[in-house]
Amino acid sequence: xxxxxxxxxxxxxxxxxxxxxxxxxxxxxxxxxxxxxxxxxxxxxxxxxxxxxxxxxxxxxxxxxxxxxxxxxxxxxxxxxxxxxxxxxxxxxxxxxxxxxxxxxxxxxxxxxxxxxxxxxxxxxxxxxxxxxxxxxxxxxxxxxxxxxxxxxxxxxxxxxxxxxxxxxxxxxxxxxxxxxxxxxxxxxxxxxxxxxxxxxxxxxxxxxxxxxxxxxxxxxxxxxxxxxxxxxxxxxxxxxxxxxxxxxxxxxxxxxxxxxxxxxxxxxxxxxxxxxxxxxxxxxxxxxxxxxxxxxxxxxxxxxxxxxxxxxxxxxxxxxxxxxxxxxxxxxxxxxxxxxxxxxxxxxxxxxxxxxxxxxxxxxxxxxxxxxxxxxxxxxxxxxxxxxxxxxxxxxxxxxxxxxxxxxxxxxxxxxxxxxxxxxxxxxxxxxxxxxxxxxxxxxxxxxxxxxxxxxxxxxxxxxxxxxxxxxxxxxxxxxxxxxxxxxxxxxxxxxxxxxxxxxxxxxxxxxxxxxxxxxxxxxxxxxxxxxxxxxxxxx
Amino acid sequence: xxxxxxxxxxxxxxxxxxxxxxxxxxxxxxxxxxxxxxxxxxxxxxxxxxxxxxxxxxxxxxxxxxxxxxxxxxxxxxxxxxxxxxxxxxxxxxxxxxxxxxxxxxxxxxxxxxxxxxxxxxxxxxxxxxxxxxxxxxxxxxxxxxxxxxxxxxxxxxxxxxxxxxxxxxxxxxxxxxxxxxxxxxxxxxxxxxxxxxxxxxxxxxxxxxxxxxxxxxxxxxxxxxxxxxxxxxxxxxxxxxxxxxxxxxxxxxxxxxxxxxxxxxxxxxxxxxxxxxxxxxxxxxxxxxxxxxxxxxxxxxxxxxxxxxxxxxxxxxxxxxxxxxxxxxxxxxxxxxxxxxxxxxxxxxxxxxxxxxx
Numbered sequence: 001x002x003x004x005x006x007x008x009x010x011x012x013x014x015x016x017x018x019x020x021x022x023x024x025x026x027x028x029x030x031x032x033x034x035x036x037x038x039x040x041x042x043x044x045x046x047x048x049x050x051x052x053x054x055x056x057x058x059x060x061x062x063x064x065x066x067x068x069x070x071x072x073x074x075x076x077x078x079x080x081x082x083x084x085x086x087x088x089x090x091x092x093x094x095x096x097x098x099x100x101x102x103x104x105x106x107x108x109x110x111x112x113x114x115x116x117x118x119x120x121x122x123x124x125x126x127x128x129x130x131x132x133x134x135x136x137x138x139x140x141x142x143x144x145x146x147x148x149x150x151x152x153x154x155x156x157x158x159x160x161x162x163x164x165x166x167x168x169x170x171x172x173x174x175x176x177x178x179x180x181x182x183x184x185x186x187x188x189x190x191x192x193x194x195x196x197x198x199x200x201x202x203x204x205x206x207x208x209x210x211x212x213x214x215x216x217x218x219x220x221x222x223x224x225x226x227x228x229x230x231x232x233x234x235x236x237x238x239x240x241x242x243x244x245x246x247x248x249x250x251x252x253x254x255x256x257x258x259x260x261x262x263x264x265x266x267x268x269x270x271x272x273x274x275x276x277x278x279x280x281x282x283x284x285x286x287x288x289x290x291x292x293x294x295x296x297x298x299x300x301x302x303x304x305x306x307x308x309x310x311x312x313x314x315x316x317x318x319x320x321x322x323x324x325x326x327x328x329x330x331x332x333x334x335x336x337x338x339x340x341x342x343x344x345x346x347x348x349x350x351x352x353x354x355x356x357x358x359x360x361x362x363x364x365x366x367x368x369x370x371x372x373x374x375x376x377x378x379x380x381x382x383x384x385x386x387x388x389x390x391x392x393x394x395x396x397x398x399x400x401x402x403x404x405x406x407x408x409x410x411x412x413x414x415x416x417x418x419x420x421x422x423x424x425x426x427x428x429x430x431x432x433x434x435x436x437x438x439x440x441x442x443x444x445x446x447x448x449x450x451x452x453x454x455x456x457x458x459x460x461x462x463x464x465x466x467x468x469x470x471x472x473x474x475x476x477x478x479x480x481x482x483x484x485x486x487x488x489x490x491x492x493x494x495x496x497x498x499x500x501x502x503x504x505x506x507x508x509x510x511x512x513x514x515x516x517x518x519x520x521x522x523x524x525x526x527x528x529x530x531x532x533x534x535x536x537x538x539x540x541x
Numbered sequence: 542x543x544x545x546x547x548x549x550x551x552x553x554x555x556x557x558x559x560x561x562x563x564x565x566x567x568x569x570x571x572x573x574x575x576x577x578x579x580x581x582x583x584x585x586x587x588x589x590x591x592x593x594x595x596x597x598x599x600x601x602x603x604x605x606x607x608x609x610x611x612x613x614x615x616x617x618x619x620x621x622x623x624x625x626x627x628x629x630x631x632x633x634x635x636x637x638x639x640x641x642x643x644x645x646x647x648x649x650x651x652x653x654x655x656x657x658x659x660x661x662x663x664x665x666x667x668x669x670x671x672x673x674x675x676x677x678x679x680x681x682x683x684x685x686x687x688x689x690x691x692x693x694x695x696x697x698x699x700x701x702x703x704x705x706x707x708x709x710x711x712x713x714x715x716x717x718x719x720x721x722x723x724x725x726x727x728x729x730x731x732x733x734x735x736x737x738x739x740x741x742x743x744x745x746x747x748x749x750x751x752x753x754x755x756x757x758x759x760x761x762x763x764x765x766x767x768x769x770x771x772x773x774x775x776x777x778x779x780x781x782x783x784x785x786x787x788x789x790x791x792x793x794x795x796x797x798x799x800x801x802x803x804x805x806x807x808x809x810x811x812x813x814x815x816x817x818x819x820x821x822x823x824x825x826x827x828x829x830x831x832x833x834x835x836x837x838x839x840x841x842x843x844x845x846x847x848x849x850x851x852x853x854x855x856x857x858x859x860x861x862x863x864x865x866x867x868x869x870x871x872x873x874x875x876x877x878x879x880x881x882x883x884x885x886x887x888x889x890x891x892x893x894x895x896x897x898x899x900x
Binding site (some may be wrong): 183186371 | 600601602603621649697698701705771772774783861862863864865866867868869870
């Protein structure tokens with residue numbers, strides 16, 4: 001770590017380091033853009049893992065979590081504070097890390113931080129005419145300010161960018177999202193194939209897509225705001241309601257983050273159970289993804305085949321957790337209930353039938369010439385773009401980017417089990433789809449190794465009655481079904497968090513919709529979306 | 542085989558026997574036939590809806606409708622009444638006249654085609670020397686209805702759906718026509734009743750061997766595309782265009798599109814059975830007199846319907862198995878492969894006929 005410190009001091013002598021779980025560098029706003037460039041190009045921090053808007057009272061700012069793929073996935077935190085609270089601005093890094101494009105729009109939406117040089121500084125979740133920035137501590141939540149508006153947004157084609165003039169004042173430059181005479185088709189918010197309440201505005205030339213504009217926030221629930229008023233055990237259930245197809249992994253991540261802050265040792269039995277549940281969840285998610293991809297291509301029958309097997313996983317969840325969705329199973333220190341007596345039998349049955357069923361899927365769907373024509377070579381996403389847009393999970397691995405958090409930062413018992421990280425170099429929808437199908441096999445492999453080796457013991461550790469985290473900030477990542485899921489907690493030592501941020505993989509996935517869909521046909525937009533496999537509640541936290 | 546023509550001519554004699562004028566008798570007959578056609582149309586549509594729903598349920602490890610009536614048999618009637626009493630919503634910015642005209646154009650073209658089918662021995666409604674040509678001509682009117690529906694709705698989805706539909710139907714009509722032409726070359730007639738009678742000593746698919754079998758395959762593919770069914774259901778493409786050209790329709794106007802879709806499925810199956818599988822002709826094997834006798838006892842309309850249902854089954858099977866193709870792939874398939882192939886096949890058939898190589 002000291003080695004890294006020296007290197008950072010070399011590129012930025014004014015760096016102030018703060019001790020924490022990982023190296024934290026405080027950078028002054030005026031130097032930030034140059035430092036960011038050096039961090040990326042000279043020190044190899046090529047992935048922007050998380051961008052967390054912050055309100056520290058005296059000023060607003062942003063926490064950046066940077067990962068370097070060339071340094072064994074070392075993570076550093078960078079703290080940048082805006083110079084003033086009113087009219088706060090920070091230089092945009094969206095030209096360095098493309099993933100920051102939507103992340104900065106979210107931070108602007110929630111905190112009102114203007115990102116200088118960002119090409120498209122619109123609100124991301126809220127309406128254009130929303131008054132105030134909800135995650136600021138001085139936000140006025142009076143319903144009279146923001147009534148339920150019955151009229152449409154009038155200026156949805158207008159955007160702007162901010163720049164600094166010679167006196168260091170922020171200047172607004174208007175821009176347009178679409179040209180006047182473009183043929184813009186709405187895909188969503190109510191549409192059979194957006195997998196939820198999502199809206200894409202696609203500008204078409206005949207049947208060819210020219211540009212896709214993502215309009216999000218239709219089901220935004222303000223989870224991050226809600227958590228600030230709740231105690232730690234109370235915020236757990238939100239994670240099951242974000243990416244409901246990664247409920248166990250997400251909740252696992254939040255619990256791990258809190259356990260890390262508390263310094264809590266989780267019993268081994270709970271660790272194994274958590275790992276198994278994560279993998280079952282992954283199987284269930286990938287089966288749903290298989291079904292939806294088939295469905296979006298019009299192969300409705302294959303969809304039912306996927307759901308037939310998914311039902312078995314849900315039955316396993318129901319027996320142990322008491323619910324088929326929103327399981328609420330992980331708790332701080334372990335899991336809430338012991339395994340059902342049938343658990344091992346059911347899991348073994350699932351592992352037994354899966355290979356045969358996967359073969360059936362390939363016969364019915366993946367081997368079909370029409371399906372191949374629709375998926376192969378469609379939605380090209382190069383490895384460089386996948387890294388730059390931080391596309392993790394099966395979609396990133398379909399672009400041959402080795403980004404599996406279970407291998408890079410092993411947690412629970414993942415370092416004790418054998419499994420392969422599936423990498424395909426197709427860079428297209430078919431590769432992403434096939435990675436998922438092969439990951440089902442790997443998940444079965446993990447389950448097979450663990451199912452007979454569940455140790456006896458406690459299912460959760462002793463935790464204090466009132467959970468108070470020490471002051472500090474923590475960032476924890478896990479491999480959810482759709483990519484790397486991160487939880488950021490900042491605490492002031494109180495029993496409720498000062499700030500919680502969820503870094504969801506699907507948020508990054510919609511970020512590449514424009515890149516992957518442009519130049520393909522409108523029918524491909526649907527299949528690209530299906531193969532990227534985003535879940536809307538995960539975007540609209 | 543029992544000749545149903547006896548009944549119809551007996552009825553005609555009965556009317557004339559009352560001393561009424563010729564034109565009046567014809568008028569009364571026409572009205573009765575029209576009512577019968579519409580009745581058959583509705584019953585067949587209801588049957589097809591249930592048929593497809595049950596078949597697709599079985600493909601998908603489901604039971605399908607089970608609640609209304611035994612095995613859900615009455616479900617379609619419930620659906621029909623629901624659709625009849627629904628409000629006809631008219632939207633702002635639509636072309637009112639064309640918007641309302643479109644469903645009637647579609648339903649008219651499919652009713653007329655239905656009337657051309659050879660229902661049984663002597664049960665031919667429209668029968669003249671250009672019969673099959675007339676069917677092809679009428680089928681093209683349907684595409685006009687789809688185009689108008691898509692255009693007049695003033696909706697981007699419907700417009701894309703209609704344009705796709707137009708491109709698709711115009712393209713695949715060529716292969717469809719060429720496949721039918723292949724058989725016409727062999728039969729030497731376009732008259733529907735003569736086409737059936739020609740097959741008394743063997744169905745065309747057997748008589749015309751290789752070129753006829755190729756024409757049959759081409760026909761089934763082109764017919765699937767003509768009826769806008771999967772894998773060629775791009776004009777509706779539920780997952781891209783919500784419901785394609787009929788997105789904005791409600792109530793019975795939507796019902797017309799829905800009925801026409803199912804009836805077109807029956808009609809293309811009926812034409813396939815007419816052109817390749819002998820229409821209402823029973824299956825005869827030369828030399829097996831006992832077998833042929835038994836086959837003759839089965840009434841001719843049953844033969845016709847069973848053959849049509851069988852081909853519909855195949856087309857439904859396509860739909861519930863294959864993913865949807867993309868517009869460029871679909872057009873490339875037609876213009877680059879299917880059409881040249883069927884042209885070559887037509888040539889092959891002509892050579893076969895000229896040299897007498899068919900049975």
